[in-house]
Amino acid sequence: MTMQRLVLVGIFIVIFWSILNKPKAKRAFSKASKRHQCAEPAAISSSDPIFGLDTVLQTFRELKEHRRMKSNLELVRRYGHTYRSFPFGRRTVSTIHPRNLQMIFTDIDTFGVAPLRERASEPMIGRGIVSSDGTVWADARTMIKPTFNKYLIADRKMFSTHVEKFLQLLPRDNSEVNLQPLFDRLILDASSEFIFGESFNSLERDFPEDSQKFLESFSYAQQGVGKRVILGKMDFLMLDRRFWDSCGFIREYTRKRIERAIGNLKENEPHAGQKRYILAHELVHATSDREAMCDQLLNMVFAGRDTPAVALTSVFFCIARSPQTWKKIREEVKGLRDEDLTLDRLKTLRYVQNVVKEAVVLPIGGGHNGSNPVYLHPGDSVSINIYSLHRSEVYSPDPEIFRPERWDKIQTTWEYLPFGGGPRHCPAQQLASFWVVYTLVKIAMVYQEVQNCDPEMEFIENLKLNMESLNGARVKLIVA
Ligand code: HEM
Numbered sequence: 001m002t003m004q005r006l007v008l009v010g011i012f013i014v015i016f017w018s019i020l021n022k023p024k025a026k027r028a029f030s031k032a033s034k035r036h037q038c039a040e041p042a043a044i045s046s047s048d049p050i051f052g053l054d055t056v057l058q059t060f061r062e063l064k065e066h067r068r069m070k071s072n073l074e075l076v077r078r079y080g081h082t083y084r085s086f087p088f089g090r091r092t093v094s095t096i097h098p099r100n101l102q103m104i105f106t107d108i109d110t111f112g113v114a115p116l117r118e119r120a121s122e123p124m125i126g127r128g129i130v131s132s133d134g135t136v137w138a139d140a141r142t143m144i145k146p147t148f149n150k151y152l153i154a155d156r157k158m159f160s161t162h163v164e165k166f167l168q169l170l171p172r173d174n175s176e177v178n179l180q181p182l183f184d185r186l187i188l189d190a191s192s193e194f195i196f197g198e199s200f201n202s203l204e205r206d207f208p209e210d211s212q213k214f215l216e217s218f219s220y221a222q223q224g225v226g227k228r229v230i231l232g233k234m235d236f237l238m239l240d241r242r243f244w245d246s247c248g249f250i251r252e253y254t255r256k257r258i259e260r261a262i263g264n265l266k267e268n269e270p271h272a273g274q275k276r277y278i279l280a281h282e283l284v285h286a287t288s289d290r291e292a293m294c295d296q297l298l299n300m301v302f303a304g305r306d307t308p309a310v311a312l313t314s315v316f317f318c319i320a321r322s323p324q325t326w327k328k329i330r331e332e333v334k335g336l337r338d339e340d341l342t343l344d345r346l347k348t349l350r351y352v353q354n355v356v357k358e359a360v361v362l363p364i365g366g367g368h369n370g371s372n373p374v375y376l377h378p379g380d381s382v383s384i385n386i387y388s389l390h391r392s393e394v395y396s397p398d399p400e401i402f403r404p405e406r407w408d409k410i411q412t413t414w415e416y417l418p419f420g421g422g423p424r425h426c427p428a429q430q431l432a433s434f435w436v437v438y439t440l441v442k443i444a445m446v447y448q449e450v451q452n453c454d455p456e457m458e459f460i461e462n463l464k465l466n467m468e469s470l471n472g473a474r475v476k477l478i479v480a
Pocket of ligand 1: 304
């Protein structure tokens with residue numbers, strides 16, 4: 001038999017086998033579905049029920065018009081807490097029901113992140129704690145988690161140095177300032193020092209050009225990864241040279257930083273029991289593979305470069321529209337001295353903590369009862385929308401109003417997940433919360449009033465991978 005014939009026979013067998021097996025698989029699923037008394041969730045209306053191209057195009061349109069999250073919330077209000085759609089013909093079940101969330105966040109062997117994240121983000125951050133499942137994730141998690149706690153205890157002073165530089169850049173003449181780019185720089189400097197051992201020094205006047213280029217490339221590539229997640233296997237449709245150039249630059253720059261960090265390893269030997277916890281140095285003990293190190297460190301930058309800055313900007317966006325809140329914060333921080341600002345002391349500032357909870361991801365959500373289970377097929381996408389979860393009216397009657405006092409009464413479990421949950425919850429939760437609360441308190445110790453300067457009162461979303469305020473937080477800070 002010729003080679004051509006062999007190939008044709010092969011193709012024929014594969015097609016025949018899949019036709020034969022499809023009804024079998026379907027039957028197995030429908031049997032299992034019946035056994036569990038499953039029912040299909042509502043399907044969102046679509047003019048293309050096979051390929052769902054209208055759903056995909058609508059997603060891109062909503063992203064461009066800065067209303068993707070708002071539209072998601074509208075879908076929840078129209079279809080309920082769980083519904084399905086078919087972008088590119090792939091069955092996607094979206095849910096915000098706390099019982100479903102508990103299962104999804106806890107059972108990480110069944111609900112992996114790699115099928116969605118690994119392919120989309122590989123050109124930028126390779127494989128690591130954020131993008132992968134299985135042993136790649138488990139090894140990285142085991143190595144990284146203790147570093148966060150040790151670092152938090154040992155090196156709190158480092159953060160206060162960056163905050164002092166940040167405070168120097170705030171106007172003292174009651175003029176308008178957009179806090180967003182300044183928060184971005186603060187968090188970039190703090191997180192780069194923790195990750196590489198040397199800060200990118202973006203708060204200094206002479207912000208090095210290559211650090212600046214790294215930052216720009218990182219933001220651009222992050223947006224590209226967001227688009228690639230939506231496109232899935234159709235990512236070849238994203239013809240964007242700048243995305244690939246940005247990824248190339250980011251990786252090259254990180255390799256150089258790793259070499260420098262390794263060069264500085266000796267200087268970081270503990271002096272009198274004092275040790276600085278630097279992630280790159282911890283990694284050197286775990287692996288000698290430079291590309292694996294590059295992947296792990298970039299995964300960390302991906303997760304931590306701007307998340308606390310986004311939280312701080314949201315806090316000030318809300319405070320600027322709520323003068324009462326600032327008065328109460330000032331009342332609570334009255335009399336505090338710099339040396340009081342320890343992790344434990346900051347945890348006792350109940351009102352300040354409530355403000356952060358309320359603003360980081362506004363109010364909270366809750367579940368509808370009595371719905372049937374949903375049967376999931378292998379390969380289905382399961383999508384969780386934390387924005388909609390935290391705005392569900394069932395748990396709290398006025399979810400869109402900024403009201404930190406609600407946290408005096410609310411106890412949450414799987415209804416409030418700003419740091420995720422289960423085995424993959426954010427390992428930097430304590431550190432990031434400390435950075436946010438510390439910065440807020442330091443500003444409140446200097447300024448007696450925060451006035452809004454933004455003519456737009458509504459929050460307009462800017463969805464990159466995180467959601468941030470499109471207009472930042474434009475305020476006047478009035479010196480006490
Ligand atoms: C207010 C700031 C922050 C928020 C709200 C936040 C939130 C989250 C959330 C929701 C997740 C789970 C994501 C998912 O798997 O879908 C996560 C994971 C993660 N975060 Fe954070 N994060 C913050 C700051 C940071 C910082 C500063 C770092 C590092 C310096 C960091 C490192 C990580 C890592 C490595 C993961 C992946 C954990 C894993 O998959 O095992 N985060 N974070």
